[in-house]
Amino acid sequence: MTVAEIMQTLEYGPAPEAAEPALDWLRSHRNRFGLFIGGRWRAPKSGTWFATLNPADGRELAQVAQAGREDVELAVRAARRAFAAWGKTPGHLRARYLYALARQIQKHARLFAVLETLDNGKPIRETRDIDIPLVVRHFYYHAGWAQLMDSELSGYEPLGVVGQIIPWNFPLLMLAWKVAPALAMGNTVVLKPAEFTPLTALLFAEICVRVGLPAGVVNILTGDGRTGAALVEHPGVDKIAFTGSTEVGRLIRRATAGSGKRLSLELGGKSPFIVFEDADLDSAVEGVVDAIWFNQGQVCCAGSRLLVQEGIADGFYQKLKARMEKLRVGNPLDKAVDIGAIIAPVQLEKIKRLVQRGLEEGAELWQPSWAVPKEGCFYPPTLFTNVAPSATIAQEEIFGPVLAALTFRTPEEAVRLANNTRYGLAASVWSEDINLALDVATQIKAGTVWINSTNLFDAASGFGGYRESGFGREGGKEGLWEYVRRVRPRTPLARKKASPARPQRPEALPPIDRTAKLFIGGRQVRPDSGYSRLVYGPDGGLLGEVALGNRKDIRNAVEAARGGFEAWRRASAHHRAQILYFLAENLSERAAEFAYRIAQQTGQEGREEVEAAIEALFSAAAWADKYEGVVHPTPYRNVTLAIPEPVGVLGILCPDDWPLLALARLAGTALALGNALVVVPSPQAPLTATDFYQVLETSDVPAGVFNLITGERDELAQTLAEHDDVDAVWYAGPQEGQAMVERSSAGNMKRTWTLPQTGPLPEVEEVLRQATQVKNIWVPYGA
Numbered sequence: 001m002t003v004a005e006i007m008q009t010l011e012y013g014p015a016p017e018a019a020e021p022a023l024d025w026l027r028s029h030r031n032r033f034g035l036f037i038g039g040r041w042r043a044p045k046s047g048t049w050f051a052t053l054n055p056a057d058g059r060e061l062a063q064v065a066q067a068g069r070e071d072v073e074l075a076v077r078a079a080r081r082a083f084a085a086w087g088k089t090p091g092h093l094r095a096r097y098l099y100a101l102a103r104q105i106q107k108h109a110r111l112f113a114v115l116e117t118l119d120n121g122k123p124i125r126e127t128r129d130i131d132i133p134l135v136v137r138h139f140y141y142h143a144g145w146a147q148l149m150d151s152e153l154s155g156y157e158p159l160g161v162v163g164q165i166i167p168w169n170f171p172l173l174m175l176a177w178k179v180a181p182a183l184a185m186g187n188t189v190v191l192k193p194a195e196f197t198p199l200t201a202l203l204f205a206e207i208c209v210r211v212g213l214p215a216g217v218v219n220i221l222t223g224d225g226r227t228g229a230a231l232v233e234h235p236g237v238d239k240i241a242f243t244g245s246t247e248v249g250r251l252i253r254r255a256t257a258g259s260g261k262r263l264s265l266e267l268g269g270k271s272p273f274i275v276f277e278d279a280d281l282d283s284a285v286e287g288v289v290d291a292i293w294f295n296q297g298q299v300c301c302a303g304s305r306l307l308v309q310e311g312i313a314d315g316f317y318q319k320l321k322a323r324m325e326k327l328r329v330g331n332p333l334d335k336a337v338d339i340g341a342i343i344a345p346v347q348l349e350k351i352k353r354l355v356q357r358g359l360e361e362g363a364e365l366w367q368p369s370w371a372v373p374k375e376g377c378f379y380p381p382t383l384f385t386n387v388a389p390s391a392t393i394a395q396e397e398i399f400g401p402v403l404a405a406l407t408f409r410t411p412e413e414a415v416r417l418a419n420n421t422r423y424g425l426a427a428s429v430w431s432e433d434i435n436l437a438l439d440v441a442t443q444i445k446a447g448t449v450w451i452n453s454t455n456l457f458d459a460a461s462g463f464g465g466y467r468e469s470g471f472g473r474e475g476g477k478e479g480l481w482e483y484v485r486r487v488r489p490r491t492p493l494a495r496k497k498a499s500p501a502r503p504q505r506p507e508a509l510p511p512i513d514r515t516a517k518l519f520i521g522g523r524q525v526r527p528d529s530g531y532s533r534l535v536y537g538p539d540g541g542l543l544g545e546v547a548l549g550n551r552k553d554i555r556n557a558v559e560a561a562r563g564g565f566e567a568w569r570r571a572s573a574h575h576r577a578q579i580l581y582f583l584a585e586n587l588s589e590r591a592a593e594f595a596y597r598i599a600q601q602t603g604q605e606g607r608e609e610v611e612a613a614i615e616a617l618f619s620a621a622a623w624a625d626k627y628e629g630v631v632h633p634t635p636y637r638n639v640t641l642a643i644p645e646p647v648g649v650l651g652i653l654c655p656d657d658w659p660l661l662a663l664a665r666l667a668g669t670a671l672a673l674g675n676a677l678v679v680v681p682s683p684q685a686p687l688t689a690t691d692f693y694q695v696l697e698t699s700d701v702p703a704g705v706f707n708l709i710t711g712e713r714d715e716l717a718q719t720l721a722e723h724d725d726v727d728a729v730w731y732a733g734p735q736e737g738q739a740m741v742e743r744s745s746a747g748n749m750k751r752t753w754t755l756p757q758t759g760p761l762p763e764v765e766e767v768l769r770q771a772t773q774v775k776n777i778w779v780p781y782g783a
Ligand code: NDP
Pocket: 165, 166, 167, 168, 169, 192, 193, 194, 195, 196, 223, 224, 225, 226, 227, 228, 229, 230, 232, 243, 244, 245, 246, 248, 249, 251, 252, 266, 267, 268, 269, 299, 300, 347, 350, 397, 398, 399
């Protein structure tokens, strides 16, 4: 085409980026890579290699090693050896290394971008302008946290050796999200890239050598799912950080259960993209393009469900189709291309299968008039309208350029549809009415909500899921907690033997026989089983009976908690604080009684524990309106509000010790932050909790918000952990019980927090973090 013709038609011509520098780099390694262990390249003990291909043309780029169990062993050992020094390296020194990594990646940014495009198939425009700059930003940002760790995370230490497993959709970016915070906090890592996209991780290994990073601080093991599984199972690993499918996340949850390994999971999504009738529709169309055609739709937070207000739906679809007609699919190295290649034939098949299912289930398909290239793995941008909310394509993660559109009439219906998914990773809300947009944003169950924008990421903002999209955050200060632990918990109180040896009742009269029931939905109710358990004191004397709750009681309690949750979470923090203070006040009225009961059941002096419990309730009340979010300084024209939200319905299984203090600290704090609870009290001293009903009943705690079930701890814990309407379980108990809870929680990927059966209680700040999940709401501004 001549320049004159171009001026007439304004057609783009191809603008290919040269592949040569990246191909030269591959050739300099003879197109064959070993494993990066202990700062050196090694051939795999397994003796096997596999090819990594360019998805745009199917050609082999290089052979990479398949790490086996022995290689995993070597890498974990190298990381452990390196940890001895790296974990003690001053923050400032670690900051220098991270800074150097950022600088080096920046200096070789184009090489990384081209290599990523070759290996992954995503357009060069994205690797050049999004992936690699964000990688660099991540290392700079975390260099800062390494520098600040001593002052800002004092009392915390690194975990040790971290196993990190990443997917193929953002190969180097996922590496940066994992490696940068881990190193900043003083951990060493063994990272497994996805088998489809190992190359930029190998170039990164070279950069680690170049900046003089101590050997073993970063180890890179290429391989397939078996390598990942071996890393997960290795006893020398202190934490697993995983990004990928919910299915594999669930396997990892089960495999690590009871091992004591920390776990963070960033899993799938089916994120809603909500367009209200007062939205700027042209901007919203561009938003859709970013939401679902960025990276060919192979994005965990892709806005793959379009929810449009009914009145504007037809017009919006027309605009969207006109825009889709103009999108370009083709050679990812062409700078004028919008949509590159799908990662591999297996993924292309999955997309085609789900599209076929959409047609079978009655949705209407629309694709642009032009055809995609025949060679290589390409799929056109696709719009489905007339999609039923329960349709497979509205529920399953397709992970491809396929958008499922539904309509709604009212904001309430939009929220209901948005939350009608097992996932909770992200959402976009489009409206020029900021009141409406923020109101909807706070009601959507997702870790990130973008208002009038989509797919914005930054190292300063946390990213991660609610529900089956996983748990843990990456980025922001909130992401750092995944890589540290408290140095040593403090013992809350000294223990003193009760004196006199057999405590005296405060009054002289003989006791009236009491039947301690369960507390569900604000009422004392008889247990379903009709059984009671006798409670004895340490000297063998009979103290009373408690009800033996069962599965049905737990189900009723969960239903009551769910019923109470919404209003409780929406109540003002001031209101919740007042109720916590009122609880403390009423407990204080009965201090002597509770002290007596504690002494009776434990043989220990109870007075100090009662005072500590009152203080813990005060502390919970104080935090109710002071556990604040932050405004992250993300580098665009927006504010990013990081808001701690309650987790939801929590099951809390209390430790043996500190029957009243544990109740006040764990349950009181969780309550203060807006959660609704099902509490199983200390098995050793349950009468303290059943006495507590009377305090609850006189303190205006709304019905359903605090439910209490006595009974066999592990039996009740299992029901709670398996229950799909429970959002988190905190379990203090023996190691086998911890393993059971973690394993059983994998059904809906609920969060778990396991604590020792006896001994010191966790610090309040830890309880506050466990009782909340951070939602980041991005709000752009600009006239
Ligand atoms: P996976 O979840 O299988 O892969 C993620 C990472 O985990 C890869 O490094 C993978 O290795 C590794 N892995 C696989 N099996 C195990 C195991 N048993 N134990 C430990 N690690 C393991 O995702 P896929 O790449 O197979 O993609 C499948 C689907 O998952 C996609 O179609 C998409 O729907 C979804 N997905 C979601 C992502 C997200 O960010 N939410 C990212 C990627 C995929 P290997 O590469 O060798 O398989």
